[in-house]
Amino acid sequence: AARVHSPVASGLVMASARGVDFWSGSGVPARLVAGSYIPRTVSGPGGTRLILLSPAADSTLPALRVIAAEMVAPSP
DSSP states (O other): OEEEEOSSOEEEEEEOSSEEEEEOSSSOOEEEEESOOEEEEEEETTEEEEEEEEEOTTOSSOOEEEEEEOOOOOOO
16 A cells, blocks of 8 residues: 545555555545556655556566556545
């Protein structure tokens, strides 16, 4: 799990066997993405960002695929 804070939402991003879920501390967690990922947060000059790590299936060498994610408000 990784703790995330943004102007849109704050909570935990948790990995499970089914995918990655976001949980704000109340209600049911929301599925962000299906598949095998490890959520991590990194801090930099632009603030804290969520990244998702996954084994790179298209590589013959051991490698990780990195996906940067941004929390945005849902569309009305």
